[in-house]
Amino acid sequence: MIEFDRFTLDNGLRVLVHRDKQTPIVAMNIIYQVGSRDEEFHKTGFAHLFEHLMFGGSLNIPKFDEPLQKAGGENNAFTNSDFTNYYLTLPKNNLETAFWLESDRMLSLAFSEKSLEVQRQVVIEEFKQNYLNQPYGDVYLLLKPLAYKIHPYRWNTIGREISHIEKATMADVKAFYNKYYHPANAILCVAGDVETGEIKPLAEKWFGSIPGRQRPVQSYPQEAEQTEARVKEVVRDVPQDAFYMAWHMPARLHPDYYTCDLISDLLSNGQSSRLFQKLVKEKPLLTEVNAYISGDLDGGLFLVTGKLYPGVDFNTAEKAVMDELQKLAIEQVPENELQKVKNKAEANLVFSEISVLGRAMALSYYEMLGDAALFGKEVEKYRAVSVQRVQQVAADLFSPQKRNFLIYKSKS
Amino acid sequence: MKTTQYPDRTKQPSLGRPVSLVLPQIESIKLNNGLEFFLIPDSTQEVTRLDLVFDAGSSAQKKKLQAAAVNQLLSEGTRQKTSMEIAEILDFHGAYLDKFLSKDKAGLTLFGLTKYYHRLLPLLVEMLSEAVFPERELKIFDDRKKQEYLVNIQKVRYQASLEFNRLVFGVNSAYGQILEADDFGLLTREDLLDFYKNNYQTTGFYGILSGKVDNELLKHLQASFGHLGQAEQTTPVIPVDFISPSSKNEKLIPKKAALQSAIRMGGLTIDRNHPDFPKLSLLNTVLGGYFGSRLMGSLREDKGYTYGIYSLIQNYRHAAYFAIATEVNAEHTKAAVDEICRQMEMLRSEKISGDELRTVKNYVYGSYLRNFDGSFALAERFMKSRELEMPFESYRQTLDAMMRCTADDLLQTAQKYLNPDKMKTLVVGNTTDFV
Numbered sequence: 001m002i003e004f005d006r007f008t009l010d011n012g013l014r015v016l017v018h019r020d021k022q023t024p025i026v027a028m029n030i031i032y033q034v035g036s037r038d039e040e041f042h043k044t045g046f047a048h049l050f051e052h053l054m055f056g057g058s059l060n061i062p063k064f065d066e067p068l069q070k071a072g073g074e075n076n077a078f079t080n081s082d083f084t085n086y087y088l089t090l091p092k093n094n095l096e097t098a099f100w101l102e103s104d105r106m107l108s109l110a111f112s113e114k115s116l117e118v119q120r121q122v123v124i125e126e127f128k129q130n131y132l133n134q135p136y137g138d139v140y141l142l143l144k145p146l147a148y149k150i151h152p153y154r155w156n157t158i159g160r161e162i163s164h165i166e167k168a169t170m171a172d173v174k175a176f177y178n179k180y181y182h183p184a185n186a187i188l189c190v191a192g193d194v195e196t197g198e199i200k201p202l203a204e205k206w207f208g209s210i211p212g213r214q215r216p217v218q219s220y221p222q223e224a225e226q227t228e229a230r231v232k233e234v235v236r237d238v239p240q241d242a243f244y245m246a247w248h249m250p251a252r253l254h255p256d257y258y259t260c261d262l263i264s265d266l267l268s269n270g271q272s273s274r275l276f277q278k279l280v281k282e283k284p285l286l287t288e289v290n291a292y293i294s295g296d297l298d299g300g301l302f303l304v305t306g307k308l309y310p311g312v313d314f315n316t317a318e319k320a321v322m323d324e325l326q327k328l329a330i331e332q333v334p335e336n337e338l339q340k341v342k343n344k345a346e347a348n349l350v351f352s353e354i355s356v357l358g359r360a361m362a363l364s365y366y367e368m369l370g371d372a373a374l375f376g377k378e379v380e381k382y383r384a385v386s387v388q389r390v391q392q393v394a395a396d397l398f399s400p401q402k403r404n405f406l407i408y409k410s411k412s
Numbered sequence: 413m414k415t416t417q418y419p420d421r422t423k424q425p426s427l428g429r430p431v432s433l434v435l436p437q438i439e440s441i442k443l444n445n446g447l448e449f450f451l452i453p454d455s456t457q458e459v460t461r462l463d464l465v466f467d468a469g470s471s472a473q474k475k476k477l478q479a480a481a482v483n484q485l486l487s488e489g490t491r492q493k494t495s496m497e498i499a500e501i502l503d504f505h506g507a508y509l510d511k512f513l514s515k516d517k518a519g520l521t522l523f524g525l526t527k528y529y530h531r532l533l534p535l536l537v538e539m540l541s542e543a544v545f546p547e548r549e550l551k552i553f554d555d556r557k558k559q560e561y562l563v564n565i566q567k568v569r570y571q572a573s574l575e576f577n578r579l580v581f582g583v584n585s586a587y588g589q590i591l592e593a594d595d596f597g598l599l600t601r602e603d604l605l606d607f608y609k610n611n612y613q614t615t616g617f618y619g620i621l622s623g624k625v626d627n628e629l630l631k632h633l634q635a636s637f638g639h640l641g642q643a644e645q646t647t648p649v650i651p652v653d654f655i656s657p658s659s660k661n662e663k664l665i666p667k668k669a670a671l672q673s674a675i676r677m678g679g680l681t682i683d684r685n686h687p688d689f690p691k692l693s694l695l696n697t698v699l700g701g702y703f704g705s706r707l708m709g710s711l712r713e714d715k716g717y718t719y720g721i722y723s724l725i726q727n728y729r730h731a732a733y734f735a736i737a738t739e740v741n742a743e744h745t746k747a748a749v750d751e752i753c754r755q756m757e758m759l760r761s762e763k764i765s766g767d768e769l770r771t772v773k774n775y776v777y778g779s780y781l782r783n784f785d786g787s788f789a790l791a792e793r794f795m796k797s798r799e800l801e802m803p804f805e806s807y808r809q810t811l812d813a814m815m816r817c818t819a820d821d822l823l824q825t826a827q828k829y830l831n832p833d834k835m836k837t838l839v840v841g842n843t844t845d846f847v
Contacts, residue, residue, distance in 0.1 A: 060421040072778020093428025121716025239562035271499035347506025
């Protein structure tokens, strides 16, 4: 069990403190509750572009990285559909620099034109490097709009197209900042050899004077239940045929989220998993296969993807995959096989707790879900999944009418 | 009543005295059969890591992919168990078995809950004493590896890293071997058995246990590994040439449709034992070793040519090289190369400021603290020090020497080692502006 303390400042900032006496390093993690689902259809890629701008200077600090490096620290950030996460680590004796840096950019950015121009270019290069100039790089650009019709999950965090990033204006940047970057929309976690008694005064000192604002109202159009199968086929200059299947799955806080996670493990986590053994080792029809969940808060996707062995045709591969999925709905999975993936889930949770930064991130994430203490309850939720439930959920999940199917053909 | 505080935000809070880097004394035990295991205990979590390290790196192989195939297939069948049965046992206990391979070393890393180690250790012993390398598994390995290669070689970044390796170490050298499309389908089961025997079974290996290490675990270790037939401590066969660099300094590989070009610049350099190494290492950090580096500041933060650029010194047992690596917007390829050269020239002609020097030193100090934090990180560093045949304590000496570096030292080091005219340049992508 990971222990922590929690308090909230008058301006609404939620603060978590976790103590680990073993390490000379302190981790500071901040979540802002804004992601690409908060963007408009014609201005996508903004939450992520914004993450870059957060390093381009704040009211009193021209460059975020420089003073942090001077304090022996390192940092990074990521953005996804649901939230934006900033993290840093530094030697404990320089902890106050972390408070100074993070509070200044929560107070106000510098809104420098130069920074906007440069980060716009950097993000465009990132778009090209990861999504365009890369075999299979555009898969999610194709798959998400196939699976989602009205929810903002239908675009990727990088954005729908480069032109949206090209057109972002300083006025957009300011409006976005004012709406989402303030204490009540943020969660701060400090983890290391620290006590709540020393963190509280520091938090008051540096974050306490930042004006509080109302949490923005965030509501998203939810997808209607999918009733017919969707297929998209593309031909690309790639060496190997590939396929991507996606089904809608329950929201993050639904108990069947855990069932789905375990189903994906039964299918492809580890070399003894079903799809790997049957389709990569026994037959072999695929050179790679993977089943995983996207984990988005409003209801993510259950994905099954694979690359075909040379000479294998799509129909054969598809049938073999669907047979394996359907088998979970027809035959109850043996108890010990379910136990195996539960053990694996439990071990993974223990592994994720090893680094102090990992713990700071996890606590912030679960606090965003509603309560940091949920982190400690994950194992129980996995344990509670029964073989009967696995069968019921699989039967409902893998319906052919609810499938989104991307066929990705090799030109050659 | 609480009063709102308005701290002075214009100045960075004063920095504390550096925490000193404490490297633990690393103890080892010898089993009855002479096998040595190093222990890096930390009992805060119920997790243990075991590394098993062999002189079975790719530089020791006679055929390409031989070292990789043996390494990968250790867990794909033994005299007593099929590949599936082995996978079942590992997965059931939530354990991960990673295989690692470098030019000099290869081995296995097991991550698992400590309470299951008594079931996992005998399995590892089986892999080391009676792996069978089934034909079928070799075929699957080879096919999958080939497909992976065909996908990767389309990426300018991957192609550049292979070609640069060959450019630096030379075509016909042990370190310069790179994968090519016609290397697949040539390995036989006999090749694997041969390499297994020579490099895993008849030369010594050692282990590192980190994380939770208690007496119970050590008893299980003796009961399993203690019965492994002890290897004779023969020296592995050393290839004649680790390196045979060509005199060629430039290689251009045009790729018409590429949106980005991959650039690599650098060459062979001094190794860790050289007295100038700490200075060069600090200089490398200034140039491209961290986010605030000169190259990142110029090519990403100022010009927006790239998503990222970095430089590094890569150490192997018998050689070391320096490299700058980036992928840039294809239309700015030539401008990027020129700017990289200009940044090196600046370090060769102007002393860096006291402020920048302080920043870099503090950053390096902090990164050492991070890289040596926790027993798993220590295990990794310890393994690397053994690979390079350096005492573990030398990390501390390198760090101390870096902290003593002056701006003059860095200027002289740049003049000595950072000469763009003597470096090799490789471009994959838009090569039209190069003559």
